[in-house]
Amino acid sequence: NAGVTQTPKFRILKIGQSMTLQCTQDMNHNYMYWYRQDPGMGLKLIYYSVGAGITDKGEVPNGYNVSRSTTEDFPLRLELAAPSQTSVYFCASSSPGQEYEQYFGPGTRLTVT
Amino acid sequence: GQSLEQPSEVTAVEGAIVQINCTYQTSGFYGLSWYQQHDGGAPTFLSYNGLDGLEETGRFSSFLSRSDSYGYLLLQELQMKDSASYFCAVRDRVSSASKIIFGSGTRLSIRP
Numbered sequence: 001n002a003g004v005t006q007t008p009k010f011r012i013l014k015i016g017q018s019m020t021l022q023c024t025q026d027m028n029h030n031y032m033y034w035y036r037q038d039p040g041m042g043l044k045l046i047y048y049s050v051g052a053g054i055t056d057k058g059e060v061p062n063g064y065n066v067s068r069s070t071t072e073d074f075p076l077r078l079e080l081a082a083p084s085q086t087s088v089y090f091c092a093s094s095s096p097g098q099e100y101e102q103y104f105g106p107g108t109r110l111t112v113t
Numbered sequence: 114g115q116s117l118e119q120p121s122e123v124t125a126v127e128g129a130i131v132q133i134n135c136t137y138q139t140s141g142f143y144g145l146s147w148y149q150q151h152d153g154g155a156p157t158f159l160s161y162n163g164l165d166g167l168e169e170t171g172r173f174s175s176f177l178s179r180s181d182s183y184g185y186l187l188l189q190e191l192q193m194k195d196s197a198s199y200f201c202a203v204r205d206r207v208s209s210a211s212k213i214i215f216g217s218g219t220r221l222s223i224r225p
Contacts, residue, residue, distance in 0.1 A: 041217055042216050042218050092156075100202070100213060
């Protein structure tokens with residue numbers, strides 16, 4: 001039982017490049033989330049999904065896109081990378097009705113230069 | 114809108130007790146969660162208060178007062194491994210029941 005896995009662990013992008021951050025969970029959780037965490041700060045919600053085919057914006061969605069074709073996978077797409085997107089990205093999942101107890105992946109540390 | 118306030122840093126001595134406070138402002142409110150995050154690691158869930166009162170889990174306890182829009186995390190018999198950041202998070206009723214909002218975190222440093 002791996003929980004929530006994320007790839008890659010680290011990535012350096014040039015301005016204007018695109019990439020997809022992968023997230024997979026094996027706990028059969030309906031709810032999945034993407035957060036970003038800037039140094040010394042809390043987590044900001046980017047996008048979330050309550051099930052396959054359903055996604056919604058969080059606090060800071062600009063510059064990102066998501067899709068949810070299966071219960072297990074919730075990839076996050078950066079289309080035109082900007083230095084402001086340098087951050088640590090965490091994917092999380094939870095059961096319906098238990099949004100207060102989220103399980104987090106190990107994170108992806110992204111630098112845009 | 115929603116806002117959460119917690120101290121940015123707290124220092125305590127090994128073996129002692131420390132309390133980390135959290136006050137919140139939301140238009141609707143379901144409950145208050147606490148998460149721990151070690152440097153370079155991922156947040157991990159510690160506790161949840163959906164009702165007023167104290168919840169105890171081993172050395173950690175969490176308290177909620179809805180009337181005061183206030184909660185705290187109490188850590189007893191502090192160990193060096195408790196050095197980490199601690200985040201409170203509110204489960205908000207207004208916009209959606211499907212997400213929580215995190216505070217900026219309290220960095221706890223333990224001295225021998």
